[in-house]
Amino acid sequence: MSAVMLYLLLGTVLAVAGTVRMLLVRDLLARLIAMNVVGIGSLVILLALGARGGADDATDPVLSALVITGLVITVAFTGFGAVLIRRIEGPRPSDRDGGDRG
Amino acid sequence: MTAAELSLGAVVLAPLLAAALAAALPHTARRALGVGIAALVLLLTGLLAVQTVAGEVTELALGGYPAPLGIHLRADGLSVLFLGMTALVGAVVTVFAAASRHTHQAFWTLWLGCWAGLNAVFVSGDLFNTYVGLELVGLTAVALVALGGRGSWAPALRYLFIAVLGSLLLLVGVGLIVSVTGTLDVVQAAEVLAGRPDAAPAALLALTLITVGLCMKLALLPMHAWLVPAHASAPSAVSPLLSGLVIKAALFVLLRCWLWLTDSSGALSALAPLAWGLGAFGAAAVLIGSVMALRQSALKPLAAYSTVAQVGYWFVAFPLLLEEDAAEGAFIGIVALALGHGIAKAGLFLGAGYLKEAYGTDEIEQLRGAGRQHPYAVMGMSLGLVGLIGLPISLGFTGKWNIATAAVAAEHWWILVLLAAGTLLSAGYAVRALAPLLLQESPTPGEARISRNYRSVPGLCVIGLGALTLVTGFGGVLIAEALEVGAPW
Numbered sequence: 351m352s353a354v355m356l357y358l359l360l361g362t363v364l365a366v367a368g369t370v371r372m373l374l375v376r377d378l379l380a381r382l383i384a385m386n387v388v389g390i391g392s393l394v395i396l397l398a399l400g401a402r403g404g405a406d407d408a409t410d411p412v413l414s415a416l417v418i419t420g421l422v423i424t425v426a427f428t429g430f431g432a433v434l435i436r437r438i439e440g441p442r443p444s445d446r447d448g449g450d451r452g
Numbered sequence: 453m454t455a456a457e458l459s460l461g462a463v464v465l466a467p468l469l470a471a472a473l474a475a476a477l478p479h480t481a482r483r484a485l486g487v488g489i490a491a492l493v494l495l496l497t498g499l500l501a502v503q504t505v506a507g508e509v510t511e512l513a514l515g516g517y518p519a520p521l522g523i524h525l526r527a528d529g530l531s532v533l534f535l536g537m538t539a540l541v542g543a544v545v546t547v548f549a550a551a552s553r554h555t556h557q558a559f560w561t562l563w564l565g566c567w568a569g570l571n572a573v574f575v576s577g578d579l580f581n582t583y584v585g586l587e588l589v590g591l592t593a594v595a596l597v598a599l600g601g602r603g604s605w606a607p608a609l610r611y612l613f614i615a616v617l618g619s620l621l622l623l624v625g626v627g628l629i630v631s632v633t634g635t636l637d638v639v640q641a642a643e644v645l646a647g648r649p650d651a652a653p654a655a656l657l658a659l660t661l662i663t664v665g666l667c668m669k670l671a672l673l674p675m676h677a678w679l680v681p682a683h684a685s686a687p688s689a690v691s692p693l694l695s696g697l698v699i700k701a702a703l704f705v706l707l708r709c710w711l712w713l714t715d716s717s718g719a720l721s722a723l724a725p726l727a728w729g730l731g732a733f734g735a736a737a738v739l740i741g742s743v744m745a746l747r748q749s750a751l752k753p754l755a756a757y758s759t760v761a762q763v764g765y766w767f768v769a770f771p772l773l774l775e776e777d778a779a780e781g782a783f784i785g786i787v788a789l790a791l792g793h794g795i796a797k798a799g800l801f802l803g804a805g806y807l808k809e810a811y812g813t814d815e816i817e818q819l820r821g822a823g824r825q826h827p828y829a830v831m832g833m834s835l836g837l838v839g840l841i842g843l844p845i846s847l848g849f850t851g852k853w854n855i856a857t858a859a860v861a862a863e864h865w866w867i868l869v870l871l872a873a874g875t876l877l878s879a880g881y882a883v884r885a886l887a888p889l890l891l892q893e894s895p896t897p898g899e900a901r902i903s904r905n906y907r908s909v910p911g912l913c914v915i916g917l918g919a920l921t922l923v924t925g926f927g928g929v930l931i932a933e934a935l936e937v938g939a940p941w
Binding site for chain 1: 590591594598608609613624630631
C-alpha cells in the first residue's frame with residue numbers, strides 16, 4: 351500500500367466517522383466539532399489526491415488551492431456556528447430549544 | 453469590452469461591493485442602496501438577456517487570464533434564465549424589505565452578499581468559483597435565517613450543519629474531477645473526460661458525491677427535515693429568498709454537472725441507477741411533502757412543505773434526462789418548473805410574511821377573513837398558488853406539460869400518474885391555505901368598518917410577484933429558445 355493510498359483511506363475514515371458522529375450526537379458543540387472532523391477528513395482526501403502527482407512527483411497546486419479555500423470556509427462556518435450555539439445555550443435558558451431533534 | 457461583457461462581471465461585483473458598503477452606512481441609506489442595486493442588477497441582467505436571446509454566449513476572462521488559471525465567467529441560456537428569475541424576485545423582495553418596518557438592520561449586507569453569491573454561481577465557468585459562490589450563498593443564508601430572533605437560532609444552526617456537510621461532499625467531488633482532468637473549467641473538463649474512457653469510474657464517483665452534496669442543500673426528501681423549520685422561522689423578507697432563490701443555486705449546479713460534464717463521455721448511461729434513485733426520492737417527496745403541507749395549520753410551514761414537494765418534481769424528471777429523445781423536453785420542464793416555483797413560492801411566502809407582520813400570527817384559523825383587510829396580499833398569494841398547482845397560464849404548467857410530454861415519449865407512464873396526483877394534492881393545500889382567508893365573516897361588533905389596505909407598498913409587492921407568476925407563464929416558448937443557446941447537445 352502506497353503512502354497516497356494510506357492517506358486516501360485515512361481521509362475517508364475520518365470523513366465517514368465524523369459524519370456518523372455529526373448525525374447521531376445531540377450535544378451541539380460536539381456536533382460542531384464532528385463537522386470539523388468531516389472537514390479535515392475531506393481535506394486530507396484532497397491533499398492525497400493532489401500528492402498523487404505525475405512523473406515529477408510534484409503536488410497539484412490547484413488541489414492545494416482547493417484545500418486552503420476549504421479550510422478558510424470551514425473556519426468561517428465554525429466561528430458562526432459557535433456564536434449561534436453560544437446564543438442558543440446562552441445566559442437566559444429558553445424553553446423553546448428545538449434544535450437537537452433528529 | 454462590450455456592454456454585455458461588462459455586465460457579466462458587474463452582476464457579481466456590484467452587489468458584493470454594495471454589501472461591504474452597506475455595513476458602513478446608516479440604516480436609511482442602506483435601504484436606498486439596496487433598492488438602487490436591485491435596479492442596477494435588473495438593468496445588467498436585461499443587457500445579458502438581450503445578448504443571449506440574440507443567440508450568443510457571453511464570456512469574459514477576468515484580467516485577461518484564460519481558463520485554466522484565470523477566473524472565467526460564462527453566461528449561456530441556462531445562466532441567463534436563472535439570473536433573470538433571481539433579479540426579478542430579488543428586486544421585488546428588496547422593495548418589500550425597504551418598505552417594511554420590520555426589516556432587521558443587518559438584512560442589507562447579508563442579502564446583497566447572498567445576491568452576489570447567487571449571481572456568481574450562475575455565471576461561473578469553472579467549478580471552483582461555483583463552490584465559492586455556493587459557500588457565500590450558504591453562509592449568508594444561514595445568517596439571514598438567524599435574523600428571525602430567538603426561535604430561529606436552532607433551525608439556523610441545523611441549516612448550517614447540513615450546508616457544510618453538503619459543500620464538503622461537493623468539494624471532494626470537485627477535487628476528484630480536478631485530479632482526473634487537470635482543469636476546473638466545466639467545458640475543458642468535459643472535453644478531457646470525453647477523450648478518456650478510463651476516467652469514467654472516477655467521474656462517476658465524483659458526480660455521485662456532487663449529487664448527494666447538492667441534494668442536501670436542495671432538501672430532497674430524506675434530507676429535507678432542516679428546510680421546514682429554517683424557512684418557516686426566518687423573517688418575512690427572508691423566507692421568499694430562501695425558498696425562491698437559494699435552493700435554485702444548488703439545482704443550477706446539479707444541472708450544470710449532469711448535462712455539461714457528462715456530455716458524450718459515456719458516463720451518462722452509468723448514471724442510470726443514480727438517476728432512478730433520485731427519481732424515486734423525488735416521487736416520494738412530491739407525495740409526502742404535499743400530504744404534510746395539507747396537514748399544517750400555519751401558513752409558513754405549509755409553504756415550506758410545499759417547497760419540499762416542488763423539489764420532488766424536479767427530481768422525478770431526472771431519469772428522463774438519460775433518455776435520448778426525452779432529455780431535451782425534461783430539461784426544459786425542470787428549468788420551467790424551477791423558475792416558476794421561484795416566483796410563485798416567493799409570492800406565497802411574501803404574502804404569508806406580510807400577514808404575519810400585520811396580525812402577529814400565521815395560524816390560518818386566526819387569519820380568517822384577512823382578505824377583506826389586505827386584498828392585494830391575499831390576491832398575490834392566490835396567484836402564487838395558481839403557479840404552484842401548475843394551472844395555465846404559469847410556468848408551473850409549462851414545466852409539467854414538458855415533463856409529461858417527455859415522459860410519454862420515453863414511455864414512463866408512472867410520471868404522468870405522479871404529476872396528476874401531485875397536482876391534485878397541491879390544489880388541496882392551496883384551498884386549505886386560501887379558503888379561510890377569503891371567507892367573508894360578518895365582522896365582530898365594535899369593528900364594523902374595516903379599512904381596506906390598498907396603498908401599502910409591501911402589499912403591492914406581494915401582488916407584483918403574483919402578477920409575475922402569470923406574466924412569465926407566457927414565456928414558456930422563450931425558455932425553450934433561450935436554453936438552445938450554449939445547450940449541451
